[in-house]
Amino acid sequence: KNEVEQSPQNLTAQEGEFIxxxxxxxxxxxxxxxxxxxxxxxxxSLFMLSSGKKKHGRLIATINIQEKHSSLHITASHPRxxxxxxxxxxxxQFYFGTGTSLTVIP
Amino acid sequence: xxxxxxTPKFQVLKTGQSMTLQCAQDMNHNSMxxxxxxxxxxxxxxxxxxxxxxxxxxEVPNGYNVSRLNKxxxxxxxxxxxxxxxxxxxxxxxxxxxxxxxFGPGTRLTVL
Numbered sequence: 001k002n003e004v005e006q007s008p009q010n011l012t013a014q015e016g017e018f019i020x021x022x023x024x025x026x027x028x029x030x031x032x033x034x035x036x037x038x039x040x041x042x043x044x045s046l047f048m049l050s051s052g053k054k055k056h057g058r059l060i061a062t063i064n065i066q067e068k069h070s071s072l073h074i075t076a077s078h079p080r081x082x083x084x085x086x087x088x089x090x091x092x093q094f095y096f097g098t099g100t101s102l103t104v105i106p
Numbered sequence: 107x108x109x110x111x112x113t114p115k116f117q118v119l120k121t122g123q124s125m126t127l128q129c130a131q132d133m134n135h136n137s138m139x140x141x142x143x144x145x146x147x148x149x150x151x152x153x154x155x156x157x158x159x160x161x162x163x164x165e166v167p168n169g170y171n172v173s174r175l176n177k178x179x180x181x182x183x184x185x186x187x188x189x190x191x192x193x194x195x196x197x198x199x200x201x202x203x204x205x206x207x208x209f210g211p212g213t214r215l216t217v218l
Contacts, residue, residue, distance in 0.1 A: 044209070088149070096149040
């Protein structure tokens with residue numbers, strides 16, 4: 001069973017497009033994290049959310065606790081945004097989605 | 107600050123060999139974690155340590171042991187490596203339950 005489901009699995013966009021990645025989860029959580037994994041393998045944390053919405057530059061993350069759903073939006077996408085985006089939830093432990101592979105074409 | 111460091115970066119083992127993966131953090135974080143990442147499966151928690159002196163099993167602990175040597179260091183040991191343990195291993199640390207996780211660069215392990 002997958003506690004965290006992400007969609008889409010793969011996404012290709014033209015530079016400048018608005019991108020949305022979705023995350024649904026099935027467990028009670030204390031927080032939800034969005035992570036970015038670079039092509040070289042390194043993982044960095046983008047956001048931690050327990051309610052509402054957060055914005056950092058061109059990235060926006062939202063969470064709806066009642067619907068157990070979160071979205072990550074990228075405005076004005078750029079080739080440097082190409083990476084795998086991973087949703088993770090903190091419950092009794094951390095559970096991770098399988099990631100969304102994003103490619104932004106110039 | 108180096109953040110979270112892991113050694114080695116790459117390792118090839120034969121079935122039955124043992125090895126220890128090292129992880130250290132210099133951020134004075136209480137919690138440390140070991141994950142494995144396999145294609146199509148996402149990160150899975152192997153073991154974690156909520157504080158110095160404590161360790162707990164995660165989702166996939168079989169075949170592994172851990173030691174929280176001190177607040178900085180958290181090692182992962184494979185006593186008798188199996189091909190199913192071929193994976194990329196990530197160490198992470200976190201200051202507190204409401205904080206961001208910081209990840210190490212990963213160790214790519216191949217067991218032949």
